[in-house]
Amino acid sequence: MRTRAAVSAALASAGILIAGWQSGVHVADTGSSVASAAAGTTGATGSSGSSGTSSSSGTSDSTASSGASGAGTTGASAKAVGTYPGSVVQTRFGSVQVQITVQAGKITDVTALQLTDAERKSVQISNRAAPILRDEVLQAQSADVQTISGATVTSEAYLNSLQAALDAANL
Amino acid sequence: MNTQLLTNRPGIRRSSGGAVNPFRAQYRRRLLRADLLTVLFWASLAGAVALWLADGGMAGFATPAGSFTALGIVAGLAGMDLVLLMLLLAARIPLIDQTVGHDRALEFHRKLGKPALYLLLAHGVLIAIGYGMAEGLDPVSESVALWVLVPDMWLAYISMLLFIAVVVTSLVAVRRRFPYEFWYAVHLLTYAAVLTSLPHQFSVGALFAEGTWQRWYWLALCIATGAALLYFRVVQPVVATFRHQLTVKRVVRVAPGVVSIEMSGLRLDELAGSGGRFFIWRFLAPGLWWHPHPFSLSAEPVHFDAAGQGTLRITVRNLGKGSSQLASLKPGTKVAVEGPYGLFSTSARSRNHVVMVGAGIGITPVRALLESTPFQPGNATVILRGHSESELYLGEEILDLCRRRGATLFHLTGSRPAGVQTWLPEHAARAGHRLASYDPKIADADVYVCGPSVWAHNVLEDARAAGVREDQIHYERFDW
Numbered sequence: 001m002r003t004r005a006a007v008s009a010a011l012a013s014a015g016i017l018i019a020g021w022q023s024g025v026h027v028a029d030t031g032s033s034v035a036s037a038a039a040g041t042t043g044a045t046g047s048s049g050s051s052g053t054s055s056s057s058g059t060s061d062s063t064a065s066s067g068a069s070g071a072g073t074t075g076a077s078a079k080a081v082g083t084y085p086g087s088v089v090q091t092r093f094g095s096v097q098v099q100i101t102v103q104a105g106k107i108t109d110v111t112a113l114q115l116t117d118a119e120r121k122s123v124q125i126s127n128r129a130a131p132i133l134r135d136e137v138l139q140a141q142s143a144d145v146q147t148i149s150g151a152t153v154t155s156e157a158y159l160n161s162l163q164a165a166l167d168a169a170n171l
Numbered sequence: 172m173n174t175q176l177l178t179n180r181p182g183i184r185r186s187s188g189g190a191v192n193p194f195r196a197q198y199r200r201r202l203l204r205a206d207l208l209t210v211l212f213w214a215s216l217a218g219a220v221a222l223w224l225a226d227g228g229m230a231g232f233a234t235p236a237g238s239f240t241a242l243g244i245v246a247g248l249a250g251m252d253l254v255l256l257m258l259l260l261a262a263r264i265p266l267i268d269q270t271v272g273h274d275r276a277l278e279f280h281r282k283l284g285k286p287a288l289y290l291l292l293a294h295g296v297l298i299a300i301g302y303g304m305a306e307g308l309d310p311v312s313e314s315v316a317l318w319v320l321v322p323d324m325w326l327a328y329i330s331m332l333l334f335i336a337v338v339v340t341s342l343v344a345v346r347r348r349f350p351y352e353f354w355y356a357v358h359l360l361t362y363a364a365v366l367t368s369l370p371h372q373f374s375v376g377a378l379f380a381e382g383t384w385q386r387w388y389w390l391a392l393c394i395a396t397g398a399a400l401l402y403f404r405v406v407q408p409v410v411a412t413f414r415h416q417l418t419v420k421r422v423v424r425v426a427p428g429v430v431s432i433e434m435s436g437l438r439l440d441e442l443a444g445s446g447g448r449f450f451i452w453r454f455l456a457p458g459l460w461w462h463p464h465p466f467s468l469s470a471e472p473v474h475f476d477a478a479g480q481g482t483l484r485i486t487v488r489n490l491g492k493g494s495s496q497l498a499s500l501k502p503g504t505k506v507a508v509e510g511p512y513g514l515f516s517t518s519a520r521s522r523n524h525v526v527m528v529g530a531g532i533g534i535t536p537v538r539a540l541l542e543s544t545p546f547q548p549g550n551a552t553v554i555l556r557g558h559s560e561s562e563l564y565l566g567e568e569i570l571d572l573c574r575r576r577g578a579t580l581f582h583l584t585g586s587r588p589a590g591v592q593t594w595l596p597e598h599a600a601r602a603g604h605r606l607a608s609y610d611p612k613i614a615d616a617d618v619y620v621c622g623p624s625v626w627a628h629n630v631l632e633d634a635r636a637a638g639v640r641e642d643q644i645h646y647e648r649f650d651w
Contacts, residue, residue, distance in 0.1 A: 005206035012210050013217035020221025024229060092305045122377070152322055 084169040085113060086161030093122040096157035100165045107141055107171070110134045110162065116154045125151045133158050142166070193545075194617075198521035198642070204270040212256060215392075219252040220245055222385045226378050240301030243294050244378065250290030251372065254334075254365060255396045257283045262399045263512060272514035273449075274648045281341070288338040295331055323370035333364035369393065408451075408509035414438055417506040419454070420482055422498065426561050428489040429532065430498045431469065434506055438479040439472035446517055446543045447536030447621065447647075450510035452485065459496055460507075467515065469535040469565060471542050486564060488532040515619060515647045517544045522617050522643065526610050528630050530556035530594075530622030531564075536647075537621055538565050541572050548577025552610040556583045556594065556622065581609050594629035606630065607637040614638035620646040 085099040093116035101109035110133075115126035129151035136145040143163040147155035223244055231241030260267065260280040267276050296310065303313030317324045340349065340357040372389070373379050379386040417436040425431050442450075449467040453460055466485040474481030487497050515536055525546050529537035534555055541553060553573055557563045563582055573580040585596030593600045607613050618639050620630045627646055634644060 002206075005209040008206060009210045009213035012214045016214055016217040016221045017224065020218075020224035021229065024224040024227045090306065092302045125380070149322060152320060156320075 082169075083111075084165045086163070086165030086168075088114065089157035089161045091116055091153045091157045093117075093125075093153060096154065096161055098158055098161045098165060100162065100169065102169050102171065105171065107138060107166075110137050112158070116157070122154070125154055129154050130158070137162060142171075192521075192523050194520040194522060197518065201270055201518075202642075204266065208267065208270060215256060216249055216252055218388075219248040222388060223248055223378055226383070226385060228378075234305075236301050236304035238301070239297050239304060243297030243299075243301055244376075246290045246297060247294035247372075247376075248378075250287050250294055251368070252392075253283050253287035253290065255392060257287060258361075258365070258396050258400060262396075263403045263509075264399055265403075268512050269514065269518055272519075272647060273512040284338050284341055288334055291331065291334055295327075321371075321375055323374045326367040327371040327375075330364050330366075330368035333360050333367065337361050337364060408507065411509060412507040415442070415508060417483075417508055419500050419502050419504040419506060421502055422500050424498075425486060425564055429486065429564055431484050431486045432497065432500060433482050433484050435480075435482045436506075439474045439481045439483055440479040442468070442483065442511070443472050443474075444517070444543050445511040445539070447515035447540040447619070448511035448513045449515070449536070449647075450485075450508050450512070453507040454497065454500055455505040455507060456500065459500075463509075464497070467511075467513075467536040468539050470539065470568070486532070486535040488564075513647055515540065515621065515645060519619075519645045520544065520617050522615055523547070524550050524610075524612050524616035525619070526552045526554070526606075526613055526616045527619045528554045528556070528594075528606075528622070529620075530626050531562060533621035533623070533627075534564050534566075534569070537619065538569050538572070540619060541569065541576070541578065546576070546578070549579075551576070551578035552581070552613075552616075553578050554581045554583060554609055556596070556626070558586060559584055579610070592629055592632075594626050594633065605637065606633040616643065618644050620644070624648060 081103050083099050083101050086097055088095050088097045095114045096116055097113040099111045099113050100107050101111070112126075112130050112134075115130055116122040117126065129148040132148055133145065133155060137143065137159075139145075143159045143166060145159065147159070223241075228241055228244065231237035231244075257280050260276045260283070263273065271279075295314075299310040299314045299317070302308075302317070303310045306313065308316065318328055337357060337360055340354055373386065379389050415436040415438055417434045420433045420435045423431045423433065445468060447467045449465045452464045452466060453462065454464075464487070466487060468483055469486035470484045472481055472483040489498070517540075523546070525544060527537045527540060529535075534557075537553065537555070541551070551573075553569060555563045555566065555569065560566065560582065563569075563584065566582070570580060572578070583596050583599055585598060587593060587595075588597040588600050591600060595604060610616065613634065614637055616639070618634050620627050620634075622630070627648075631644060631646060
């Protein structure tokens with residue numbers, strides 16, 4: 001009788017594990033396609049030069065050296081109209097980089113070039129946090145906004161990258 | 172119930188001539204339940220790992236950092252699953268209690284303590300290493316960063332410390348050095364440990380992100396465990412206490428240091444037939460109310476009317492500080508009751524023949540079992556063991572019951588021989604008696620044993636030597 005228990009338990013456990021593994025293989029494929037799709041929609045510019053291959057120093061919110069200041073950094077005049085990419089910030093959930101659009105000394109738009117995308121959860125968090133952060137930044141006109149609870153790492157990286165962009169735009 | 176089954180269908184007989192064993196079906200069902208619980212146990216662990224697999228967790232092994240993180244996640248899932256299973260084992264769920272018995276469930280609960288703790292520790296260390304490697308940090312700085320930066324993580328650290336405290340104080344060696352009450356209070360911290368661990372699982376844990384089915388599964392598991400604990404350990408006892416309205420009627424001295432406590436109450440017919448199963452009693456008097464006493468009934472409830480109004484009785488010996496106070500209980504004291512629990516009852520029977528062996532205060536559950544368990548005359552043997560006749564508590568009542576029901580009774584009194592491992596008194600051991608000497612049919616009997624643990628283990632050894640199989644042995648520890 002104990003053999004019956006052992007055999008059934010082994011079979012049931014193996015079945016559950018195999019089922020999980022099989023659906024996991026499937027999810028991993030779709031998961032990565034979701035992530036790349038997200039990257040595709042946000043990172044349309046070619047400016048994300050250094051995509052964080054070098055392991056960064058410091059804590060999770062430390063900023064890595066800024067990427068190539070490509071795109072529309074036309075001059076450094078304070079009142080200039082243009083886009084300014086922020087630095088690439090490494091987090092354990094992936095790299096974060098934002099770009100601001102400045103018009104007449106005001107931030108008119110914030111675009112996420114890269115968002116945390118290491119796992120499906122990170123993609124979800126990013127998708128949730130980014131629009132909120134964007135609205136808050138546009139309202140506050142600075143990087144001095146609250147982090148989103150449950151997305152602290154993403155928020156801090158986002159705002160750090162934003163600050164670098166603001167510095168670049170002399171705002 | 173089982174005897175009725177026989178009389179209703181008297182024609183059914185085996186071709187071999189032996190009587191149909193009415194306990195066989197019950198025994199088979201119990202084995203099936205036990206196997207089912209074993210399968211559920213392993214399936215839940217596999218399920219916890221499958222949650223992670225189904226989320227594409229294997230992809231984490233692509234990088235060294237990811238591998239550490241992945242192993243850390245698996246350890247955390249398995250560890251938390253074990254913690255939930257431990258809580259369920261201690262929840263006094265009737266299905267578990269009636270399948271393996273309360274003491275075995277708790278024994279298994281204890282065995283899981285260390286593996287659970289090791290898994291949870293591994294979870295913390297591996298995640299710190301994995302995350303640290305991903306960011307170029309050493310595990311210690313990463314742990315600090317997690318504590319400071321990630322919401323809910325500080326709670327998880329507190330939870331970890333509480334788990335360590337609970338397991339360390341629960342280890343038997345340590346437990347001996349502290350009073351039971353201290354151990355019990357620390358054990359209540361388990362709930363704090365589990366509760367503080369929950370937030371980070373759902374907010375930081377990638378697996379249980381909003382919108383995933385894994386989140387719902389885990390949530391359901393946690394809520395079901397909490398509900399089971401709340402229902403079986405809080406709601407049911409409170410309901411039973413109000414339902415039966417037990418009050419101490421009188422306290423009768425049975426022998427030196429031994430008292431019978433008679434209680435009157437309502438609907439006592441519902442408590443009938445519990446045999447040697449135990450209840451947890453709390454006497455609601457100053458200084459006593461918080462102390463739970465596990466005792467079985469020492470007699471079937473006597474009820475006077477159809478409403479079940481009547482009296483019941485427990486018999487108690489001064490074993491500890493708590494028990495000694497019971498002798499001075501005032502009549503009229505209200506009593507809270509939980510139970511019955513355990514398998515020292517008819518529901519553990521697997522054979523027609525039954526042998527009951529009791530020593531000291533362990534005689535009282537034997538008395539209750541003898542009164543209620545079905546057997547044909549000549550199919551039961553009762554062996555009582557004590558230092559002297561006066562230690563064979565309720566001996567008169569048991570003699571009377573044996574006469575009425577046709578059971579064979581043995582009184583074994585006297586000291587153990589020095590330096591020999593035996594459960595018998597010196598004269599019987601000298602004469603070369605064994606358990607089988609008292610009942611030659613013991614190999615095909617259910618053997619119930621109740622008494623001090625060293626003595627009981629000697630009885631069990633003797634029973635095994637006589638060819639009694641594990642599933643025929645019904646022994647409940649009562650010195651915990």
